[in-house]
Amino acid sequence: MRKRQVGGALVIWFAHFFSLAHATLDFDGTNRFIFAEGAQRLSIVVTNNSAYPTLLQTSLSWGDGRQQELPMALNTPMQVLPANGRGDVEVFYEGSGFASDRESYVLLSALDVSQAPKEPNTVQLALVHHFKLFFRPTLASTVEQAIAGLRWQGKASAAPTIQNDSPYFITLSDIELRTANNQRCGEIISHVMVAPFSTAELVSTCTEAMASVYYDYVTDRGGMRPYEARLSHATATVGTQVEE
Numbered sequence: 001m002r003k004r005q006v007g008g009a010l011v012i013w014f015a016h017f018f019s020l021a022h023a024t025l026d027f028d029g030t031n032r033f034i035f036a037e038g039a040q041r042l043s044i045v046v047t048n049n050s051a052y053p054t055l056l057q058t059s060l061s062w063g064d065g066r067q068q069e070l071p072m073a074l075n076t077p078m079q080v081l082p083a084n085g086r087g088d089v090e091v092f093y094e095g096s097g098f099a100s101d102r103e104s105y106v107l108l109s110a111l112d113v114s115q116a117p118k119e120p121n122t123v124q125l126a127l128v129h130h131f132k133l134f135f136r137p138t139l140a141s142t143v144e145q146a147i148a149g150l151r152w153q154g155k156a157s158a159a160p161t162i163q164n165d166s167p168y169f170i171t172l173s174d175i176e177l178r179t180a181n182n183q184r185c186g187e188i189i190s191h192v193m194v195a196p197f198s199t200a201e202l203v204s205t206c207t208e209a210m211a212s213v214y215y216d217y218v219t220d221r222g223g224m225r226p227y228e229a230r231l232s233h234a235t236a237t238v239g240t241q242v243e244e
Helices: 143-148
Strands: 002-006 009-013 019-021 025-027 032-036 041-048 054-062 072-074 078-081 086-093 104-114 122-136 151-153 161-164 170-178 189-194 198-201 212-218 224-230
Touching: 025 104, 025 122, 032 041, 032 086, 041 078, 054 072, 054 086, 078 086, 086 104, 161 189, 189 198
Parallel strands: 019 122, 032 122
Antiparallel strands: 002 009, 009 122, 025 041, 041 086, 054 078, 054 104, 072 086, 104 122, 151 161, 161 198, 170 189, 170 212, 212 224
16 A cells, blocks of 8 residues: 555555546535534534445544644544435534634544445545634624735735734635736745734745735635735735625
């Protein structure tokens, strides 16, 4: 058996033949979940869209990699989903253990191992899916206020910094830096997540002065909402939503 990384999912090769057979799972049609304070549990519907049964093994861990005990649990860490069938993953919170003044970030991992197919010349794959799960306490400000207040600080010879003064994790995608003549500068930055009350510094190959930035804000359901911000070396600026 050997392993390799494919598109962010860990793929384990059980055989070396010609065709592929693995489950096609759908997790409520999203890649992130919100566990609101006061809820007793979070139920996630998982659908197996393949013609083969699959073994689904789920686990939870701190999103920042810390090793301390997590105040959450799963009802069925391991279950078999029938071919073209569905199941439920339920997440329970102990009621204490997370910060009350900001969101907490948890990683939900799901190992998908399909049943060995009977057809000859077939490869069996095991895929690991990773999902962001945020515990959201009752907060005075809203998510909309958080993204509206995200501040950008331009620099003369480096990529801008992002200041998140909100209690929410803010995820940005497809960040595009542009020069004064509105030309793209450097490579598009695919993903940045800024933790609550923190600053993130972008890394770019651009060597010119940057005048603006275009980016997508990733919503609670994983949708994309386009924004743009003008950059200034003298003061921090905020972005405005772009009409699609």
